Amino acid sequence: MSLKHVILTLIHQAPSTGYEINKSFEQKIGYFWHASHQQVYQELAKLKKTEMLTCEHKPQTDKPDKKIYSITVKGRDELRKWLHQSLPEKKYKDILLVRLLSADLLPLDKLCEQIQKAAEFEQHRLDEFLHIQKQCYSDEQKKYLSALDKRLFINMRKGILLAEAELAWAKEALETLQN
Amino acid sequence: MSLKHVILTLIHQAPSTGYEINKSFEQKIGYFWHASHQQVYQELAKLKKTEMLTCEHKPQTDKPDKKIYSITVKGRDELRKWLHQSLPEKKYKDILLVRLLSADLLPLDKLCEQIQKAAEFEQHRLDEFLHIQKQCYSDEQKKYLSALDKRLFINMRKGILLAEAELAWAKEALETLQN
DNA sequence: TACTGTTATGCAATTATATGCATAAGGAAC
DNA sequence: GTTCCTTATGCATATAATTGCATAACAGTA
Structure with a gap:
């Protein structure tokens, strides 16, 4: 429901690779949203398939190739729509x-x-x-x-x-x- | 991972029906653990199948029949084991x-x-x-x-x-x- | 040279949750 | 008398998240 929008938010701020997004989750974003790297890559694939993101392939010689994702107009519309929705109830787990x-x-x-x-x-x-x-x-x-x-x-x-x-x-x- | 143990905890306190457990989740327990009624009934079925719980069928005339679950020795052992495990890291979602x-x-x-x-x-x-x-x-x-x-x-x-x-x-x- | 860590991606399988629908009988309200 | 609430259970499907495994090249270190 929301991981999708968290990722859209991050890519909306600046085009990024899956790796960079994972870094964000491990660092600052991790304090208010948790996601594993598998989840992120899967979600990126889904977002590309539904045309919320476009993907540019960047081959590298010294390191593994990169895929740089950018948000599309459709993706930005979806994000804007989500931002205006009322917040779902918090689901406490302690x-x-x-x-x-x-x-x-x-x-x-x-x-x-x-x-x-x-x-x-x-x-x-x-x-x-x-x-x-x-x-x-x-x-x-x-x-x-x-x-x-x-x-x-x-x-x-x-x-x-x-x-x-x-x-x-x-x-x-x-x-x-x-x- | 944990819903299982939350339910075991509740039934360990006192034998209960699925309905009662759901009530707990809606009321007091809801403040520190969230679960839907479908989740609860499914988990109860699983816990019965794995012999963590036993089930006593109580037919009623005026209301739908009840299933009263009680914890087994195996269930209590499982619960005790879980209680002694170290806490998993919190997964923030805000x-x-x-x-x-x-x-x-x-x-x-x-x-x-x-x-x-x-x-x-x-x-x-x-x-x-x-x-x-x-x-x-x-x-x-x-x-x-x-x-x-x-x-x-x-x-x-x-x-x-x-x-x-x-x-x-x-x-x-x-x-x-x-x- | 073998081990560890970083960069970079992902699949497959399982488990956990959510969503939508279904049933059924009694009581209270309108 | 019909509609809504409470009691009481559940299935089927879909989506979200976890776990385990895999690949690959370079860089540092022991």
């Missing part, structure tokens, strides 16, 4: 919360360990975001952000706020469990 | 953040409308949680929580903290966009 429900089969210390580990992961995420914030968005820089940079800033802020909430929860949860 | 990236195809006012709508949904969620918190977890009551109630409390707290973070983000985002 394994840790499920595990809490059957913790009588999981010793308290093991459970706390899992919460601890999840917290460390979030801390790592948060640190990365905070680093970006420091580097790219000083109070001075924030005054003169372009429209695009504003949007990137907002996205990063969500990463920060959610990671902080996760961390606050983990702390509280550990205290309550071990009280 | 459509709103994707949409922010291609906002040049979406007028600012429409974008803000979508953020506003998402915020209203979160506010509704938050209100429900806060209501539960007020009803069930007064300062006095919190002192004497059973192990299970503690876990339920922790889950609810996550709902509250995350919803608050979403709301804080939405407010900030709207301010930045409209500055």
